[in-house]
Amino acid sequence: MEIFSQIILPSITTILTGLISFFFYKFKKYEERRTLEEERKKKELALREKKRVEDFDSIHCALLAICRDKIIEICKVSKQKKQISSRDLETLNKFYTAYHKLGGNGTITAIYKKVLELPLEQ
Numbered sequence: 460m461e462i463f464s465q466i467i468l469p470s471i472t473t474i475l476t477g478l479i480s481f482f483f484y485k486f487k488k489y490e491e492r493r494t495l496e497e498e499r500k501k502k503e504l505a506l507r508e509k510k511r512v513e514d515f516d517s518i519h520c521a522l523l524a525i526c527r528d529k530i531i532e533i534c535k536v537s538k539q540k541k542q543i544s545s546r547d548l549e550t551l552n553k554f555y556t557a558y559h560k561l562g563g564n565g566t567i568t569a570i571y572k573k574v575l576e577l578p579l580e581q
Contacts, residue, residue: 519561526558530567534574544580 533551537543543551555571 523558523561523563526554526561527563527567529554530558530571534570537574537577540580541577542580543574543577548575548579 530551533543533547533554537547537551551571551574555567558567
């Protein structure tokens, strides 16, 4: 019993303490790696979202410019002819509606309204 209490018991305690410390160390390292991986994924997602928003903004601006250009083109041709065809009027209305839904300003409205006053082409 004397050997057990003086040699074996302290050895077991030391070994168990070492094992517990080792497992805590490994768990801490695992948690650190997991946290770093989560942060990396969050940054990657944020970058992707930023790129998506930038792409959307570019497409939005391009569509707005296309609508504006087409409206101006139809209005110019119609003013020169001093009349507008029903097909051009329908196209103009669609582009004008889209232009304003996309956030277009009122500059085009004055041009649009003048063309609406033109007679329909026969």
